[in-house]
Amino acid sequence: MHKDVIVIGAGISGIGAAYNLQKSCKTKSYCILEGRDNIGGTWDLFKYPGIRSDSDMHTLGFRFKPWINKKSIADGPSIMNYLNETVDEFHIREKILFNHKILSANWITEKSHWSLEVINNGKKLNMTSNFLFMCGGYYSYDNPYRPKFPNEESFKGVILHPQFWDESLDYADKNIIVIGSGATAVTLVPALAKKAKHVCMLQRSPSYVIAAPEEDAINKRLKKILPKRTAYFLTRWKNILLTSLFFKLSRKYPERTKTRLVNQVKDELGDNFDVDKHFTPSYKPWDQRMCLVPDGDLFNAMKSGKASVVTDHIESFTEKGINLKSGEQLETDIIITATGIELNVLNDVKVYIDGKDIEPHNRLAYKGMMLGGVPNLAFSFGYVNASWTLRADLTCEYVCRLLNQMDKEKVSICMPQEDPLAEADDDYIDFTSGYVQRALDRLPQQGKKSPWRNYQNYLLDIFYVRLFSLKDSTMRFYNSK
Numbered sequence: 074m075h076k077d078v079i080v081i082g083a084g085i086s087g088i089g090a091a092y093n094l095q096k097s098c099k100t101k102s103y104c105i106l107e108g109r110d111n112i113g114g115t116w117d118l119f120k121y122p123g124i125r126s127d128s129d130m131h132t133l134g135f136r137f138k139p140w141i142n143k144k145s146i147a148d149g150p151s152i153m154n155y156l157n158e159t160v161d162e163f164h165i166r167e168k169i170l171f172n173h174k175i176l177s178a179n180w181i182t183e184k185s186h187w188s189l190e191v192i193n194n195g196k197k198l199n200m201t202s203n204f205l206f207m208c209g210g211y212y213s214y215d216n217p218y219r220p221k222f223p224n225e226e227s228f229k230g231v232i233l234h235p236q237f238w239d240e241s242l243d244y245a246d247k248n249i250i251v252i253g254s255g256a257t258a259v260t261l262v263p264a265l266a267k268k269a270k271h272v273c274m275l276q277r278s279p280s281y282v283i284a285a286p287e288e289d290a291i292n293k294r295l296k297k298i299l300p301k302r303t304a305y306f307l308t309r310w311k312n313i314l315l316t317s318l319f320f321k322l323s324r325k326y327p328e329r330t331k332t333r334l335v336n337q338v339k340d341e342l343g344d345n346f347d348v349d350k351h352f353t354p355s356y357k358p359w360d361q362r363m364c365l366v367p368d369g370d371l372f373n374a375m376k377s378g379k380a381s382v383v384t385d386h387i388e389s390f391t392e393k394g395i396n397l398k399s400g401e402q403l404e405t406d407i408i409i410t411a412t413g414i415e416l417n418v419l420n421d422v423k424v425y426i427d428g429k430d431i432e433p434h435n436r437l438a439y440k441g442m443m444l445g446g447v448p449n450l451a452f453s454f455g456y457v458n459a460s461w462t463l464r465a466d467l468t469c470e471y472v473c474r475l476l477n478q479m480d481k482e483k484v485s486i487c488m489p490q491e492d493p494l495a496e497a498d499d500d501y502i503d504f505t506s507g508y509v510q511r512a513l514d515r516l517p518q519q520g521k522k523s524p525w526r527n528y529q530n531y532l533l534d535i536f537y538v539r540l541f542s543l544k545d546s547t548m549r550f551y552n553s554k
Contacts, residue, residue, distance in 0.1 A: 074104075075202065077101040079106060079204075080104070081206065081422070084209070086461075086465040090453070105168055106175050107171050119149060124148065124260065125149060126152060130144070135159065136466055139301050145292065146365060176423065178422055179425040180448060187449065204449045205451075207422065211416055228392065230408065244269050247269050249406065250275050250394065251265070253410070281361075282366055289312075292304060320458050343376070352382075386399075415512070440538075441519075442468045446490070447489075456531065479550060485552050488551075501513070
C-alpha cells in the first residue's frame with residue numbers, strides 16, 4: 074500500500090495531523106498507523122485510578138474542537154470521550170489502521186519515498202509513503218522507568234507500576250505506598266485514598282505542587298453569554314497567555330516565585346504540617362514540570378488523615394514493606410512504583426537513509442520538528458512547559474505548509490540541510506526532570522539559534538510556523554533526479 078502521507082500514532086498528535094491534512098492538503102492521500110487497538114494514546118493506555126490531565130483542557134484540547142465539558146482539569150474517560158467525538162465528527166476513524174505497528178522506515182533516494190516495515194497481528198507488511206509524520210508520543214509504552222530496589226523480591230504484597238495497572242486489584246481498606254512525587258503520584262494518592270485504609274506518598278525529594286480549580290470560573294461565565302466556540306477561544310487564549318507569563322516570571326524571579334508557591338501549600342495544609350521538608354523542592358520553579366492538583370484534592374486527602382507524605386530514601390524492601398535510610402520502617406499491603414517514564418526518539422522506529430542507520434542524537438533538530446539531513450520526515454514533540462497540544466497543532470500546520478509548498482515548487486523532496494557552522498547544545502529540552510536527563514544521549518541536539526533552536530515558546534513559535542517563509546537558507550526543496 075502507498076500513501077502520500079503516513080501518520081504514526083492515533084493519539085492527540087495523530088488526530089490533529091489527520092484534521093489538518095484533511096483541511097489543508099485535500100488532494101493528499103493519508104492513513105494513520107496505530108500500533109494498539111484503540112485511539113487515544115496516553116489516555117487509552119493508562120488505567121490507574123484518578124488518571125487526569127495535568128494541563129487545562131482548553132489548551133490540551135484541539136483549537137478546532139471546543140472542549141465543552143465543565144471540568145477544565147479532566148479525567149481520562151472524559152478525555153477519551155472527547156477524542157472519540159473528534160475522530161467521528163471529522164471522519165478520521167476510517168483512516169486509522171489499528172494494530173499496525175511500524176518497526177522501521179528506510180528512505181530510498183532513487184524512488185523518493187519511505188519504505189516501511191509494519192507488523193499487523195504478527196504478520197509483517199511493507200508500505201510506502203512520500204512523507205512520514207511521526208505522532209506517536211514521546212515515551213515508551215512497553216518500558217517505563219522502573220528502577221530495581223534492594224531486596225524487593227522479599228515483599229509479600231503486591232508491587233505494580235501505574236503504566237501497567239491491574240484493574241482487578243482490590244485495594245479497599247488496604248495500606249498503600251506510592252513511590253514518587255510527580256504528576257502520576259499526586260494523582261494516584263487522593264484517588265486511592267477514597268477507598269484505601271491509608272496511602273503514603275514516599276518521595277526522595279519534593280516537587281512543586283499547585284492547587285487549581287477543577288472548573289474554570291471565567292469560562293463558566295463566558296459560556297453563559299457567548300457561543301461555545303467563542304467562549305472556548307477566549308478561555309484558550311486566556312490560559313495560553315497566563316501560562317506563558319507565569320513561566321517567564323518563574324524563570325526571571327525564581328526565588329520570589331518559589332516562596333509564593335511554597336506559601337500557597339502552607340495555606341492549604343496549615344502551620345502544623347512540615348511544608349519545608351515535604352513540599353519545598355531544591356530546584357528552581359519550572360526546572361521541572363509542575364504538578365497540578367484540582368481543587369487541592371491531594372492536600373484535602375492529607376488533611377483528612379487518609380494520606381500522608383514521607384521524604385526519605387529507600388534502604389531496602391522487606392516482607393511487610395520498606396526500610397528507609399533514616400531507620401524508619403513503613404508497613405504496607407501494596408507498593409505502587411510511580412517512578413516515571415522513559416523517553417523514546419522517533420517513536421522507537423529504526424530510521425535509515427538508503428539502508429544507513431540514522432542516529433537522532435547526531436543530528437540537529439530543525440524547528441523542533443525535523444532532523445537535519447533527513448528528507449520528508451517530521452515528528453511531533455509537544456511543549457514541556459505548556460500544553461502538549463499547542464505545539465502539536467503548530468507542527469501539523471507547518472507540515473501541511475511544507476506539503477503544499479512542495480506541490481507549488483513541483484518537487485518531491487523537502488529537507489533541512491545540515492549546517493556545519495551551527496553550534497550544538499545537548500540540552501534539547503531545558504529541563505532537569507529525570508526522564509529528560511536519562512534521554513539526553515538519545516534526543517536530537519539543538520543549536521544556539523533559529524532554526525536549530527527548540528524555544529519551547531508558543532507565542533514565538535506561532536511566528537516561525539505561520540508567518541515566516543518556508544524557503545529559508547536551510548530548507549531545501551528539490552527532486553532526486
